[in-house]
Amino acid sequence: MKNLTSIQSSTSHPVRLAALKQSFQEWGAAQDTLTRLSKRLSTTLCLETQLGILAEEVAAIIPFDAMNYRHRIARREFVFATGVGGPHRCEYRLTLEGRQYGTLSFHRRQKFSEEELAGFEMLIATVICPLRNACRFVEIEQAALTDSLTGIGNKRAMEEALIGASSLAERHGAPWSLILCDLDYFKQINDNHGHVVGDHILARAAEQIERSLRTSDNVYRFGGEEFAVLLPHTGEQAARDVAERIRLAVGTMHVDAGDERVCVSTSCGVATYLNGEDHEHWVARADEALYRAKAHGRNCTRVFATIA
């Protein structure tokens, strides 16, 4: 109650409130570039949209032929490019509170003047905070789709990718294949060498699988010691070959645990997408093929054969 009385009797507060009202009205009516730029950027957390807004606003003041932005966020390289570059370039490494938020560059056929360079700096000073927020949002989104032990996509990422793959396969008629790889007798490895060694093997196996793939293929951690590989433009026979490559790559790796060398093998099940099936059915067929590989003695590949 005492505090409230002191606020009410204070002359500075009504004055400050009036000043706030006035600056809010001015801010709302402001047409200057920096206010408009900050307002537009604050409407979105999408990095790509923010960069599009920045390119538009900059182009209205400083003509350029191309703007490029590049930033490695978690394990992915985020690239934004608009226009075609000229020989002259000015490049800014964006840093805030000691952290890097990528590199932004402008390109043009004519040299940039000193005034233009100063203009870039003013505009960049305005965008750095919203850009930092958008980068953090991408980081959070990626973390939600990443398996923390292996760094590859998790089951949720895999499900999203499978849904996307089914609709692309339906639309374009190109074959897509799925491989499920399950490490063999993994419980024994944990029991004999401990979970730390088990975890290390899982991380190494993910690396080996990734190395066996093309850049357009993707690997996900599907379950505890199970991985899923999604192969675009790949039919049954080619997918079997990839599965065999994975199996051999995992089979040749080893991890040192004290005096012992720990090796592991993997069984693989392959299924090629069938028109009209949902992604759960597709996974179930790959799982059925994997089950047959396990039943056949493990360390082998089985394909859920489709009749053409």
Ligand SMILES: Nc1nc2c(ncn2[C@@H]2O[C@H](COP(=O)(O)OP(=O)(O)OP(=O)(O)O)[C@@H](O)[C@H]2O)c(=O)[nH]1
């Ligand atoms: N170290 C470690 N182990 C895990 C993790 N997730 C699952 N596992 C273990 O993986 C083992 C899987 O065992 P099972 O399902 O019996 O399969 P398996 O021993 O590999 O036998 P097969 O698949 O039939 O060849 C279990 O002991 C789980 O505890 C993990 O993140 N780290």
